[in-house]
Amino acid sequence: MAGTRPYRSTLRQEHAQQTRRRILEAAAEVFSARGYASASLADIATAAGVSVESVKVHGPKRALLLAAFELSFGGEAGEASLTERPEIAAIAALDDPQEMLDRLVPFIAAANARTAGLWATFTAASRDDEAVRAAYTELLGRRHADYLAMVGLLGERGIASIAALPPAGRRELADALSFVMSPEGHQQLVGESGWSFERYSTWVLATVRALITEAGAASTG
Secondary structure, rough: OOOHHHHHHHHHHHHHHHHHHHHHHHHHHHHHHOOOOOOOHHHHHHHOOOOOOHHHHHHHHHHHHHHHHHHHOOOOOOOOHHHHHHHHHHHOHHHOHHHHHHHHHHHHHHHHHHHHHHHHHHHHHHHHHHHHHHHHHHHHHHHHHHHHHHHHOOOHHHHHHHHHHOHHHHHHHHHHHHHOOOOHHHHHHHHHOOHHHHHHHHHHHHHHHHHHHHHHHHHHH
């Protein structure tokens, strides 16, 4: 009978993980629909089909907002770099830099589409809530670090325009890529200007390629 304990422990752990994911998915829906200030833990509990006490275990509300965004964007909540997520790690392992871009950019574009409403809520809440602002600022820092890592990987994979860049040039390119592939860009082009997702995704990929090609010329001009 003692041998069943690890099995039961594993089942409990899996159940806890499933419950957390359900709560975070519900939080994403509630925050996107109602905004941060108007959303309550009770709303999230109802949407997730759990008790308020269960939601509180994964709170407070600002923590739920951040975790819900991370889950919606990258498929997993947590402070790990986006490059450590399984899908991105598989892309980063590719030897062909053009194939990397062909797979990475659509992934980011689709993630922006999934999180459009949630990111707008996050941005608005950061203006009014100091704790949310701290989480928002930290997330932006991680985002820039991810793009700087992406630039480094592309340089290692043989893109000459990046390999020739000095550190300051790489940081500038990372800034530009972060801007082009940002959730804000999706909001403006798709949400406000009415572009289709296909047009948006195609534009992002073409713009990213142009920025990378022109980076070397800019650094020597």
